[in-house]
Every structure is written in C-alpha cells, then in structure tokens.
Amino acid sequence: MAEAKSNKVNMKTLAKVLNVSIATISKALRDSHDIGEETKQRVIETAKLLHYVPNPYASSLRKRSSNTIAIIIPEIADSFFSQAINGIESIVGQEKYHALIYLTHDSYEREAQMFNDLSSGRVDGVLMSVASNTKDIKHIQELQQAGVPIVFFDRVCEDIPTAKIKTDDFNSAYMATKHLLEQGCKNISLVTIEGYPSILQAREGGYKKALTEHQVKSKEENIISCSNKYNQENIAVLKEHITTVKPDGIIATVEHLATTTYLACEELKLNIPNDIKVVCFTNQITAAILNPPLTTVLQPAYDMGRKAAELLFGHLAGKPIQLEKENITLPSKLIVRDSTRATD
Amino acid sequence: MAEAKSNKVNMKTLAKVLNVSIATISKALRDSHDIGEETKQRVIETAKLLHYVPNPYASSLRKRSSNTIAIIIPEIADSFFSQAINGIESIVGQEKYHALIYLTHDSYEREAQMFNDLSSGRVDGVLMSVASNTKDIKHIQELQQAGVPIVFFDRVCEDIPTAKIKTDDFNSAYMATKHLLEQGCKNISLVTIEGYPSILQAREGGYKKALTEHQVKSKEENIISCSNKYNQENIAVLKEHITTVKPDGIIATVEHLATTTYLACEELKLNIPNDIKVVCFTNQITAAILNPPLTTVLQPAYDMGRKAAELLFGHLAGKPIQLEKENITLPSKLIVRDSTRATD
DNA sequence: ACAGTTTAAGTAAACGTTTAAGCAAATAAA
DNA sequence: TTTATTTGCTTAAACGTTTACTTAAACTGT
CATH class of the missing domain: 3.40.50.2300 (Response regulator)
Structure with missing residues (x-):
C-alpha cells in the first residue's frame, strides 16, 4: 500500500507561504493579466522552490479536459x-x-x-x-x-x-502484383487474413486490377486466408496451398506472414525466387538480410x-x-x- | 474545439431520477453494506439504463489514487x-x-x-x-x-x-561466447553500444569469463562500441573493425546490430558462418529466415x-x-x- | 474634486466523486 | 417495556483546481 506522502505541496501551501489567496496562485501560474508582475514572479519562484506540481486530476475535473x-x-x-x-x-x-x-x-x-x-x-x-x-x-x-x-x-x-x-493499399498491392507479373510470374497467390476489410479488400482490389490489366484471370483459389497470429498452423496451411495451387509468386499482406511464407517454402525445398517469388507488406529492417533479401511494401x-x-x-x-x-x-x-x- | 457534450449523466442525475441522495448512489455502486439490497439493484439498473460511467478524475481526486x-x-x-x-x-x-x-x-x-x-x-x-x-x-x-x-x-x-x-545477461553472454568458442572461434568481438551499464557490463562480464575459461585472452580492441541507432554509420564502424581486428566471431549485444552486422559482412564479402560467426541478442521472429538463419539470445x-x-x-x-x-x-x-x- | 477606469488582488462556487458523521426507524436484547 | 443495536439512508465536507464575480485602491481625465 505504501503511502509515504511527503506532505504534498499544493496551491494552498503556496498561498499560505506567500500570504496571498489561492486564486492568486492559480492565476499567477497561468500567467493571468489579473496578477501583478512582481507577485507572479514571487509565486513562480516559490512554486519552483517547493517543487510544486499541479494535481492533474483536480485540474481535469474543473476544466473538463x-x-x-x-x-x-x-x-x-x-x-x-x-x-x-x-x-x-x-x-x-x-x-x-x-x-x-x-x-x-x-x-x-x-x-x-x-x-x-x-x-x-x-x-x-x-x-x-x-x-x-x-x-x-x-x-x-x-x-x-x-x-x-x-x-x-x-x-x-x-x-x-x-x-x-x-x-494507398490498393495501389501498393497493384504495384506489388504488377512487379511480380513483370518478373515473369503467371500464377500469383495473395495470402491474407480474416478481418480488416478496409485494408485487405483494397489490397485484394489492387491485386486483381493488376492481374486483369495483364490479362491474367484471377482465380478464387489463389486467395488464401491465414490466422492473424504467428503460428505453426499457418505454415501448414500455406504448404498445403502451395503444393496444390502451385503459385509462382506470393504476396503476403501482413507482416508476420513473411516468416511463415519463407519457412513454408524452405520446408517444401522451394527456392525463392527461382521457384517462387515473394513480396510482403512489412516494415522490418531485417528484410534486407533475409535469405534471400525480401522485396517489401514499406508502409509510412x-x-x-x-x-x-x-x-x-x-x-x-x-x-x-x-x-x-x-x-x-x-x-x-x-x-x-x-x-x-x-x-x- | 468540438464540445458536443450530450448532457452527461452523473451521480446527481441518478440521484434525482431515483429520488435518493448522491451518497446513496455512490455507495450502491460500490456495493456498500450501508445500502439495502433493493435500492442497490434499482441504482445499478438505472445506471446501466442511462449509460452512467463514473468520472475517473473526480474519483481520483477524492480517493487520491x-x-x-x-x-x-x-x-x-x-x-x-x-x-x-x-x-x-x-x-x-x-x-x-x-x-x-x-x-x-x-x-x-x-x-x-x-x-x-x-x-x-x-x-x-x-x-x-x-x-x-x-x-x-x-x-x-x-x-x-x-x-x-x-x-x-x-x-x-x-x-x-x-x-x-x-x-541473466551475464550468463547468456557467457553461453553465447562459450558457444562460439566451441564452434571453433578464436577471436571473438563483442559489439556493444554506449550506456545501459547494468546490462551491457554484465554481458561484457559473461563474455570475458567464457574467454578466460577457454584460456583466451580478452583484448580491448575486441570490444567495439556503436551508436544506439540503426544507421549507416554503424555499418562503416563495424566494417572498419572487422577489417582491422579480423574477428572470426561476433556477438551483437542489441537487436538492431543484427542487421548492421549482416550488412557489414555482406559488403565485405564475408561468409557467415564460414568466415565469421554471429550471435545476436534479439527477439525478432525473422531470425529464423535470415541469410543465414541467426543464432540468437532470446530474451523473455x-x-x-x-x-x-x-x-x-x-x-x-x-x-x-x-x-x-x-x-x-x-x-x-x-x-x-x-x-x-x-x-x- | 469627482466620476470613471484600470489594476491587483480576494471570495466563493463549481467540477463529480467519496466518506465520516449523523439520524430515524426497525429490530434485538434485557 | 425500556435500552441497545442494526439497518438504510441523508448531510455535508473534502479532494485541488479554475473562474465568475466582487472589491478596494490607484490612477485618469475633466
């Protein structure tokens, strides 16, 4: 419980010490025009001397902010x-x-x-x-x-x-997809998670637009949903997906899916980027030293x-x-x- | 400034509605023995109905917590x-x-x-x-x-x-160093940063103890200090160190030095672990997918x-x-x- | 010299709780 | 039946600020 409380100094204390009213203290400290210059200085000085710190809760209560x-x-x-x-x-x-x-x-x-x-x-x-x-x-x-x-x-x-x-989720997914297409991918999968409609739908939209522009038909089976937690299960889900759908490019739409994707590929003995290319939405500085260095969509x-x-x-x-x-x-x-x- | 304030409901409101005193409201909500069971229920019910939420600042002020x-x-x-x-x-x-x-x-x-x-x-x-x-x-x-x-x-x-x-900073640095020694390192450098004496000195201590136990003399030149920010400059400092001191093992004592170390080695065309082995104190999940996967001291x-x-x-x-x-x-x-x- | 204004204070209420103290009615003990 | 005790509530003060309002003195201009 520990209640040492070294006789807290408040406005009342200051008022008593300086022999003025509490209102004067308050106004002086808030630099009100009501108070004379000399008094203000005395108040500020004594406040500093006695280590006065205003009580935020009293202030919040009164000011309603x-x-x-x-x-x-x-x-x-x-x-x-x-x-x-x-x-x-x-x-x-x-x-x-x-x-x-x-x-x-x-x-x-x-x-x-x-x-x-x-x-x-x-x-x-x-x-x-x-x-x-x-x-x-x-x-x-x-x-x-x-x-x-x-x-x-x-x-x-x-x-x-x-x-x-x-x-710009739509556009950055569009650019990522376009980039993969330009690097020769023909079968790009989008790894996503449940939820966050405002973001993930936009990313899905950008992905689809890029595909359409390149005359690639987007297939439902290319969009795969993982759990929003970093875990082993996601690796299994991804391995299953990769072996059945056989994508040659993957876009991981959230940070923790980078590790998941790399590990899945490793376990399947797939070489990145030869067998499959990977882009991930992530801000991690380690992206540059991954095996291989990871192409990322870096968010501001x-x-x-x-x-x-x-x-x-x-x-x-x-x-x-x-x-x-x-x-x-x-x-x-x-x-x-x-x-x-x-x-x- | 936006002050919509939808006539906030407070204890006074509840008291008026229920035709009891404010004290009764307060005590009822805090489940005081002072208040009858029936009244308590009425208060709780009305509070819920009117979406009453206590003002934390009034409460903090009064309770002094x-x-x-x-x-x-x-x-x-x-x-x-x-x-x-x-x-x-x-x-x-x-x-x-x-x-x-x-x-x-x-x-x-x-x-x-x-x-x-x-x-x-x-x-x-x-x-x-x-x-x-x-x-x-x-x-x-x-x-x-x-x-x-x-x-x-x-x-x-x-x-x-x-x-x-x-x-256990001392012990984990000791183990990391010992591990490097057992893997054949003869000239291990400790990359550290300014400050944090309680931690970094312990890590340095563990490092030195392991060296001593293996009859390796610890040299001042093997301990190198970087800036506590992730930046290009650290890469230069590290490259300089590696080329002059030529360590065959490096222990990076803080997280962001992992990327720094890897990049420095890459720029010097040094192969990890063949030319130089690396351990880093880091919790990043990407450690497993780095090039090569990074041996880490994982902190709880x-x-x-x-x-x-x-x-x-x-x-x-x-x-x-x-x-x-x-x-x-x-x-x-x-x-x-x-x-x-x-x-x- | 006097009304009017400015300056530099002070008084007291308010913010929304919590709680010590009080009190009347109901219940228990004698 | 009288005296204690318990129950269930109210009153009012307190927490430490802020601020509208008041006041007294000191100036200002005429």
Whole structure:
C-alpha cells in the first residue's frame, strides 16, 4: 500500500507561504493579466522552490479536459504499430499531452468496453486502428457524439465521419502484383487474413486490377486466408496451398506472414525466387538480410502516426480543422530485393 | 474545439431520477453494506439504463489514487519492448488499470522531466526501463520517496531499492561466447553500444569469463562500441573493425546490430558462418529466415513485462510484497541456428 | 474634486466523486 | 417495556483546481 506522502505541496501551501489567496496562485501560474508582475514572479519562484506540481486530476475535473489522449490499437507485436506509436509520441510529447495505450487484441468486445470507459471524459481525443472483426460501430459513434474527437489511422472505419489516415493499399498491392507479373510470374497467390476489410479488400482490389490489366484471370483459389497470429498452423496451411495451387509468386499482406511464407517454402525445398517469388507488406529492417533479401511494401508507419496525431491535436487546439473532411493517404514504397529477382 | 457534450449523466442525475441522495448512489455502486439490497439493484439498473460511467478524475481526486500506471521506456522500435508491453498490458487490462506510455528516447533530461510530472499523483505506480545515459538518479529517488512504487525491468537501476526484473545477461553472454568458442572461434568481438551499464557490463562480464575459461585472452580492441541507432554509420564502424581486428566471431549485444552486422559482412564479402560467426541478442521472429538463419539470445520479454506488472499490482493491491526484496532474474535462451554452424 | 477606469488582488462556487458523521426507524436484547 | 443495536439512508465536507464575480485602491481625465 505504501503511502509515504511527503506532505504534498499544493496551491494552498503556496498561498499560505506567500500570504496571498489561492486564486492568486492559480492565476499567477497561468500567467493571468489579473496578477501583478512582481507577485507572479514571487509565486513562480516559490512554486519552483517547493517543487510544486499541479494535481492533474483536480485540474481535469474543473476544466473538463484532461490533456490526455487514448491510443487504441489491435496489438503491438509488429514493427508497423511500433513505428506508428513513435510517430504519435513525437507529437504527444511536444504538446505536453499524455497518452494512454490500449490493446484490443483484435477483439470487438474489448474495443467496445474501452470505448465505454472513455465516455467518462477520461481523454480529450482518440487515435485508433480498429479491431479486425469490428462490424458494429455503435460504440465509436456514441463516443463521437459525446464530443470526443477520433482520428483513425491505417485500420480505419469508413462509416464514421472523421479524419482517416491511410496508406494507398490498393495501389501498393497493384504495384506489388504488377512487379511480380513483370518478373515473369503467371500464377500469383495473395495470402491474407480474416478481418480488416478496409485494408485487405483494397489490397485484394489492387491485386486483381493488376492481374486483369495483364490479362491474367484471377482465380478464387489463389486467395488464401491465414490466422492473424504467428503460428505453426499457418505454415501448414500455406504448404498445403502451395503444393496444390502451385503459385509462382506470393504476396503476403501482413507482416508476420513473411516468416511463415519463407519457412513454408524452405520446408517444401522451394527456392525463392527461382521457384517462387515473394513480396510482403512489412516494415522490418531485417528484410534486407533475409535469405534471400525480401522485396517489401514499406508502409509510412511513423508518418501515419504523426499525421494522425497532428490532426487530432490541431483540432483540440481549436485550429479550424474539419476532421470529417480529412482523408489522407500516404504512399507506401515498393522496395525491390532479391526475393522477386527475375529468373531466366 | 468540438464540445458536443450530450448532457452527461452523473451521480446527481441518478440521484434525482431515483429520488435518493448522491451518497446513496455512490455507495450502491460500490456495493456498500450501508445500502439495502433493493435500492442497490434499482441504482445499478438505472445506471446501466442511462449509460452512467463514473468520472475517473473526480474519483481520483477524492480517493487520491488514479488506477493508472506509467510505462517509461527508452523506445519502442524493437521487438523487445513491444513484447514487454504486451506482457504488461496482459496484467493492466485484467486489473482494470490504465497505462500511460512515455518514451524517453534514451534522454536523461526527458526522463527526469517525466518523473517530475509524475510526482503530481498522476499515477499509482511506475514500470520502467531506465534511459541509457541516466546516471543521476535523484528524480527516481524523489518519486519513490513521494510514495510512488517503481518496478524496473530489463534496464534496471541498481542503486534504487525496489523490485527489479532482469534477464541473466551475464550468463547468456557467457553461453553465447562459450558457444562460439566451441564452434571453433578464436577471436571473438563483442559489439556493444554506449550506456545501459547494468546490462551491457554484465554481458561484457559473461563474455570475458567464457574467454578466460577457454584460456583466451580478452583484448580491448575486441570490444567495439556503436551508436544506439540503426544507421549507416554503424555499418562503416563495424566494417572498419572487422577489417582491422579480423574477428572470426561476433556477438551483437542489441537487436538492431543484427542487421548492421549482416550488412557489414555482406559488403565485405564475408561468409557467415564460414568466415565469421554471429550471435545476436534479439527477439525478432525473422531470425529464423535470415541469410543465414541467426543464432540468437532470446530474451523473455513478454514474461519480464508481465512479471514486473504482477509485482507492481500485487503491491498496489496491498499484498505483502516487499518490492525492495524482489530481484528476479528470468533466463534467456540461446537458440542455435546456422550463423554459428561449425565449419570444418 | 469627482466620476470613471484600470489594476491587483480576494471570495466563493463549481467540477463529480467519496466518506465520516449523523439520524430515524426497525429490530434485538434485557 | 425500556435500552441497545442494526439497518438504510441523508448531510455535508473534502479532494485541488479554475473562474465568475466582487472589491478596494490607484490612477485618469475633466
């Protein structure tokens, strides 16, 4: 329980020491015009001397704002969200805000419960990537109607009228597919997972468009769904797929599928890129030193987080930003490496 | 500024609706013995009906506790801290606590400033990994003396009497070095970075012990220091080192040095493991699919985060845990892969 | 000299909870 | 039957800020 509490110094303490009213302390510290220059200095000095730190909860209660935001994301296992958080933090820190972090583990129930809690006024705004299986969006709507601004990044919810920071999923999948076709692939499979319709459908769309443009008919059997967890089972699923469908190119649409794909190929004694070429959506720096170096679609994770935070804080600061009009797409980059090298 | 505020329902509202006092509402919701069973039910029912959610800041102010902890870590770029956060979150969520996340970017100044802020009573406890260059620990001592419990994980501060969750850095470096020696290495270099004395000195110690046991004299020139950022410069530093010192084994003591080491070897046209063998302290799942698969020291990141959180929450819950007596070491695992395969 | 304004404070209410203290009615003990 | 005790509720103060309103003194201009 540990309650040492070294006689906390608060405004009352300062007021007593300086023989002025509490209001004077408060106003002096907030640099109000009401207070004389000399008094202000005395207050600031004594506050520093006594290590006064304002109680955020009293302040939040009175002001009805918390200088705190929530970051709600599915997980933090991979490099995308790590980098996005870094981007967010770069703004949060600078703005003297505080960030609460919540992981939904892609569970709708947890997400809904978190939103329920947030309707208490705990945060001034929310930055979020929605859970994979979130279909009912009432919880999000309710928080928004309660006046809490929300900015989506990456895994956006199209039906909520607010700012959305995305990457060009359609186009980057299109480019990845086109790249594989140009490297000679004729039978390209798309490895995907359940959920995240706004993203994965776009990627599927870009994939199909590239195929169509190259007069390749896209077949249902080429689209394969894995579990959204890194596990052995996915390797088996993929091996099964590869042996039956025999693709000569694979696009792995999420980070952890890179390792899965490589291991599946290895177990099947398939050579990348000779027998099969691989592209993956991933931000991992190790892509360059894989066996072989992996061609990746690199997403602007840091920038997405940063941009989302900028919009939210701009809005909170009262700048004339209409969140519902902000729909920003930042480009991903196709980084070509040996895993898709043309074989002749 | 967006202040929609849909007439928030608070205890006053409920009291009015049910025609009882506010105190009755409060006590009913906290299941106090003071309140009759029937009244309790009516209160709970109406609260649910009107979507009442308690104001956390009013509650925190009055109770002088926030149900919130701070996670203070250097960064979140790599898999270690990602996994540790997952471990922490697994407890935080279950205990209905909230987690504020702060990144120090390994800056002492930022860390000190964060601690200063936390002395306001913003959090009930702190989980932290100290910044690389933190030497002056006054800020930590002061927070602790103010009655805020602190639990360290991984990058601990030995001079603060409180719980510390570490991994066996000395022993795992010892094992890694021994492994390299057994694979035939005669000239092993340790690649390290500035800072983190509690960890990196232990790893250096384990490294030296293994050398001594194998009658190999450890030379100063074999210990090389890189920048704690993933960048091109480190590759140059490492190349320079390898060409002059010509090690036949390398131990990279932090995650991002894996990619650096591989790229340096590649640029020097050195074959791993034939020309040089490599071990790295890293948790990345891609280690298995690198070229060649990388022998790693896998740290129990998730478990460390989880254990740290367990201790903190146990203490906060009033369990008889003497934090200053908790000094837990969780074992790392040496995962042998091709990057250290013996060559004959 | 006097009304009007400006300056530099102070007073007190409010934010939404929690809880110690009080109190009337019902129940138990004597 | 009287006295304690328990039950179920209310009152009001407190947590530490912020801020609308008041006030007194010091200027300003005429």
